[in-house]
Amino acid sequence: xxxxNSPRSCxxxxxxxxxxxxxxxxxxxxxxxxxxxxxxxxWPEGGDGGGAAAGVPGFVHSDFAPVVVAVAERxxxxxYGSAGVPAGVRTGIVLVSASGxxxxxxxxxxxxxxxxxxxxxxxxxxxxxxxxxxxxxRWDLRGPxxxxxxxxxxxxxxxxxxxxxxxxGDADEVLLILIEQAPDGPTEAVAVLLxxxxxx
Amino acid sequence: xxxxxxxxxxxxxxxxxxxxxxxxxxxxxxxGVPAFGxxxxxxxxxxxxxxxxxxxxxxxxxxxxxxxxxxxxxxxGLDRAQRTGCALLLAVxxxxxxxxxxxxxxxxxxxxxxxxxxTRVYTSACVxxxxxxxxxxxxxxxxxxxxxxxxxxxLVEPDQxxxxxxxxxxxxxxxxxxxxxxxxxxxxxxxxAAVVLESSTVRRRGVEPVxxxxxxxxxGDAFHPCQPEPGGNxxxxxxxxxxxxxxxxxxxxxxxxxxxxxxxxxxxxxxAALRRALGAHATRVPVSSTKSVHGHALEAxxxxxxxxxxxxxxxxxxxxxxxxxxxxxxxxLNVVTNGPQKTEATHALTLNAAFGGANTALLxxxx
Numbered sequence: 362x363x364x365x366n367s368p369r370s371c372x373x374x375x376x377x378x379x380x381x382x383x384x385x386x387x388x389x390x391x392x393x394x395x396x397x398x399x400x401x402x403x404w405p406e407g408g409d410g411g412g413a414a415a416g417v418p419g420f421v422h423s424d425f426a427p428v429v430v431a432v433a434e435r436x437x438x439x440x441y442g443s444a445g446v447p448a449g450v451r452t453g454i455v456l457v458s459a460s461g462x463x464x465x466x467x468x469x470x471x472x473x474x475x476x477x478x479x480x481x482x483x484x485x486x487x488x489x490x491x492x493x494x495x496x497x498x499r500w501d502l503r504g505p506x507x508x509x510x511x512x513x514x515x516x517x518x519x520x521x522x523x524x525x526x527x528x529x530g531d532a533d534e535v536l537l538i539l540i541e542q543a544p545d546g547p548t549e550a551v552a553v554l555l556x557x558x559x560x561x
Numbered sequence: 562x563x564x565x566x567x568x569x570x571x572x573x574x575x576x577x578x579x580x581x582x583x584x585x586x587x588x589x590x591x592x593g594v595p596a597f598g599x600x601x602x603x604x605x606x607x608x609x610x611x612x613x614x615x616x617x618x619x620x621x622x623x624x625x626x627x628x629x630x631x632x633x634x635x636x637x638g639l640d641r642a643q644r645t646g647c648a649l650l651l652a653v654x655x656x657x658x659x660x661x662x663x664x665x666x667x668x669x670x671x672x673x674x675x676x677x678x679x680t681r682v683y684t685s686a687c688v689x690x691x692x693x694x695x696x697x698x699x700x701x702x703x704x705x706x707x708x709x710x711x712x713x714x715x716l717v718e719p720d721q722x723x724x725x726x727x728x729x730x731x732x733x734x735x736x737x738x739x740x741x742x743x744x745x746x747x748x749x750x751x752x753x754a755a756v757v758l759e760s761s762t763v764r765r766r767g768v769e770p771v772x773x774x775x776x777x778x779x780x781g782d783a784f785h786p787c788q789p790e791p792g793g794n795x796x797x798x799x800x801x802x803x804x805x806x807x808x809x810x811x812x813x814x815x816x817x818x819x820x821x822x823x824x825x826x827x828x829x830x831x832x833a834a835l836r837r838a839l840g841a842h843a844t845r846v847p848v849s850s851t852k853s854v855h856g857h858a859l860e861a862x863x864x865x866x867x868x869x870x871x872x873x874x875x876x877x878x879x880x881x882x883x884x885x886x887x888x889x890x891x892x893x894l895n896v897v898t899n900g901p902q903k904t905e906a907t908h909a910l911t912l913n914a915a916f917g918g919a920n921t922a923l924l925x926x927x928x
Contacts, residue, residue: 419786454781454917459664461656461684466720470657473723476607484728485787487721488686489655490917494786497918503795505779506919507692510655510663510682518681522696529699531779531802 393553396520399534400440400554404432405547417495421482423464425540426492428548429456433496433538436552446500450557453504453532454493456540457511457519461489463542496536504532515539523555533557565761568698568709569770570925572637572757574629575868577855578614578750582632586865587872590851591901593881597735597748597856603719610731613717614750614856622653622660623669625753626714630674633710633755638768641675648678648706650693652713652860654721655684676710684860687820687915688779689713690754691863694923695777697758707763712755713861721859722749732823737857738884739821739850740828740892747822750856754864772871775908775926776809778802782918789827789914793834796820796914799922800838803910807924811839814846814924815906816879818870820914821850822857823884829891831912834920836893847904849882849897863913867923870911875927879904 393401404414414427437446446452465486472479485491489508496502505526511518516539523535534557540550574582578596579589589596596614605611619625634644651667661669667680681696683689690713697709715721725731725747732738732746758774780802782795789796804811817835821828835843851869858865873880878901885898908926 451780458655458684459662463657466656466658469720469724473719476604478607479723479727481727481729484724484730485916487724488916489684490686490688490915490919491786492917494782494784494917494919497781497783498785501783503781503783503798505692506685506688506781506915506917507683507779508655508685508689510684512664512667512680512682522681525696525699526779528703 397556398553399557400436402432402435402439402552404428404550419482420486420492422468423462424548425462425464425542426486428550429492429538429540430496432550432552433536436536436554437500440554446502451504451533452502453523453526453535454497454502454506455519455522455535456489456493456508456538457515458489458540459510460542462486463544502536504535520555527556566702566704567761568701568758568774569761570756570772570774570871571759571768571770572633573771573868573871574632574636575754575865576616576625576629577752577858577865578616579855583868583872586869587876590854590869590873590880591878593854593883593900595736595854595883596750600717602717608723608726610726610733612735613722613748615717616751619716619751622714622716623666625716626670626712627673629753629755630670630710630712633757634674637757639757644675646678647676648709649676649680650683650697650709650711651680652683652689652693652864654715654860670712685915685919686917687859687862688913688919688921689860689863691913691921691923692779694774694863694867695779695921698774698777701758701760707760709758710755711758711864713864714753715859715861716751717749725749730824736884737823737853738886739819739823739853739882740832740889740894740896741885742887742889744823744825744828746824747852747857750858752855752858752861752865754861754868756864756868772875772925772927774923776803776807776924778922780920782920784918787916789830790918791826791830791833793830793837795918796831796834796912796920797837799920800834800910803922803924809908811842813908814839814842814910815904816874816909817846817848818866818909818911819848819850820912822852827914831914832892832894844893845895847879847897847902848894849880851880853883863921866911870909871925874906874909874925877904878902
């Protein structure tokens, strides 16, 4: 499933340069299909108009958590509509980010270096697990929470972890979130819902 | 009949304020003397709490991890040729930090230690290392790989210390008192550990495994960004997953190295989880939290605690829960309080929980 309004180029899309061309393999499935994607969303998308993601209660200073929540909820709504995740389905969360919450970490570093005191909310958002926990609470996602710093292609790393959690039996499906916060550019993210139906 | 693959710990190494090496960890947790003291590594004058469990002499995290990985591989009897193709799963703090970025660090460590398999970096806060172990055990048991090195490291540094201080998570009385009345919070501690996990079907060199990872479980609370679910449902499901994979009943668990950080709500939620997962056995099984002596090593805590749990079980003596002031009605458990306890148990759980409602359980067996 491909989301409407997808950006033309995507930081996180799987590298297809080594895939056979569709001209020679008409029946070949895309990397997204092979990964078992059921829904996909981006931040930003065309309709976002360059605006900021809505704030998230308890999270301050940085757009890391707001973008994670915006892209994840957009994806979950595409996957489930307003009904939400069915009871009994264990949805894991795999959050992949090399930068992490760069803006918050830099604020903390500068404050500590200057001998200052940090606001307590920075403690609660000091690890990517926190925003994953916010999503899990809002959407009743009861599977494992795993955060990775990618060592290769982020999408491939994330899908591999999601596959392991599903094959190993701790998750029925996985919400995979890829996010990078650039020092001087916009924060970009993609979320995909993997599995839950028949495995490809 | 085909033998089922299980993941065995064939080499372990760990460093903490208790000392350097596996033997120092075992001796330290059995002695039960907390290793907390004033932090001399950076200025804590602006902080409410000024103590942690730190090594007096410490190298960079990169060098400490490289030494730990090499030591674990040597303990497992792996020469350079046998390390070829071996995967490295690394648990460290994510995002910007002094030293190389996590992915670069993983690559550097793999190259230095001769591990040429794939690398993965876990940044899932306090379940990073335990999740890595669960993943490694899963991949070995299903036959994807024969051998995995899991390494994890956290050295107490000013930014996380300031954050925990700001969040009023640190114990102002300078002691970690898991499950105890009057507990005031956690204290941070250095922790660097590495383990070699290998398939039981790989017969080689006559290496005697330290222990076997017979079960594991990972589950989420779906409750709050940073508070545990008071009923312990998520952690209980993780324990249930570990028992189910091992094919063992709750009564088979002879010891629990609890996550217990010495924090009021978290310890009570963990006690509830144990009651939920183990039933009546939860009030009988000996429980302690070795964080009471070596502190909370954050991303590395799960691996440091796995190492001490496996060593204690193999040694036949259970670590003491230091800092005990008296029982808390919210934690009706059989806490090991009066010194190390002799045991003939063959299986032990080591539990971890983190922000985001992330929970893991690892079940190890000996004998």
